[in-house]
Amino acid sequence: MADARRALLAEAGGSGGKGSTVAGTGMDRAGRIAAYGAAVALTPYVLIKVSWVIGSLLGLLPVGAGFGLAGWVVLNTVTIGMAATGIGLALALVRPWGLRIPAVPLAFCAWVGAGFLVAILPFALFSGVMEEPRSPPRATGRGPALPCPGGRRRWSSSASWAWAPAWRSRSPPTSYAAGLMRSPGGSGTPPPLPVPARLRRGRRSRARRSDLSGATGRRAERPGSYGRRRGTPRGALLGAVLGCWALAGALATAAITGGRPAGLRRGPVMAVGWLGSGALFAWSGWKVPVTLYVTMSAPADVAVPEHLALAGLLHGTAVASGAAMARMLVRATHANKVFIKDR
Structure with a gap:
């Protein structure tokens, strides 16, 4: 060799x-x-x-x-x-x-490394101009918190409380003071403001979730919150970039193995095929052990996939697809060398 x-x-x-x-x-x-x-x-x-x-x-x-x-x-x-x-x-x-x-280990390392690094150059190029919050902001009652998950719900809660000063200003001071004196037990505490039934149900539900999270030692979450919390702009951009590379690699592999159109040069098409297959193999091969580690250790700041079997199937299929595409490209390269030598 x-x-x-x-x-x-x-x-x-x-x-x-x-x-x-x-x-x-x-x-x-x-x-x-x-x-x-x-x-x-x-x-x-x-x-x-x-x-x-x-x-x-x-x-x-x-x-x-x-x-x-x-x-x-x-x-x-x-x-x-x-x-x-x-x-x-x-x-x-x-x-x-x-x-x-030997050439095989060198080619394998170059293939995996290119799939890891070269394939995400578009992500590195555009992610720097994307603004992403470090953590979901909490509702403090000062205003709406739309950027975070559930922001519309917090905004509606703040809007529901916005009419409280107006309700108080429309009531005469004497009647308000009389209400204080007529409070149960004569404690002098102000009567509760009229709260909509929907908001009362939401407060009771949040209280039950808080009790549940305190009892289990983990933050209580609604079903489906993992996907929303992971749906950050940079995460979506990375997924889109890797998806485009996978599609481009599949098309390039099909063009190389099935006879490319006459207007396409073999070198660029082959490079796209190697990068696409390497991105599939490398990134999904990296995510398989990371997902297993996160599932077993359950770090406090890392969310566990809701459907672990589906995530494992997805990453395993991507690894197998990347390896199959690389094998097809190797066979096509060998066949092309034999064809040129025979000529």
Whole structure:
């Protein structure tokens, strides 16, 4: 395998005369700069993550919100391994010792890494201009809280109480004072304001939910609140980006394997197919263990999926689809090489 790669590099750099040699040298120089730049860019990330792990183990740094010590160490250790793999991959592509590594692990790491990072470049581009609240604002009675879930309900409660000063101003002061004196028990407490029956039922329901949450030690939530709480603008944008990549990858794979239209170049279509399949495989493969961890540990600030079996089926199907698309692309590439060689 290493001899074949050396022969391929020599053929790409030495055949075709002086123009091909110059072009090959320029591409080789650009590839080396990109590889070293990627390794240098990832190094601070690895150092920061290592300091987090060591500091949390020694008690010098706090553990991330919603995590225990073990979960925090495992999460950062996994990301350290991923970043170290990226650094090793970048250096293996440009250093002589990389020729001794089999091509399959290198291609797999490049495929997964591109699916993780390159596929979300549109998300990174547009998410910076999207404003997202850090946490749902609480209703304080000062005004409506429409941005948060249930904002219309809180706004209607505030609107229901808005007529209380008007009701009080329309009542003569003498009659109001007489009402105070006629209060049950003569305690002098003001009589309750007239509250609509719908609002009274809502207050009793909230009180029951508060009692339930206090008894169970967890926040009581209505069915379906997980989807609404996760429906943030950035979450929707990320889902849309990954969905578009999955669709584009499927179309590109179908075009490559079924005979692409004459107007399409093979290189860009193949690149879209690899990125789409890599995004499906990498992101869903990452979400499977994360979902299992969240389900078993139940962190305080992380919501558990309502339908765990459905989430597992969705991510498992995405992983299998990404792997199947990659296999089809590999077969199509091999068939194209054989066709060119026979010609």
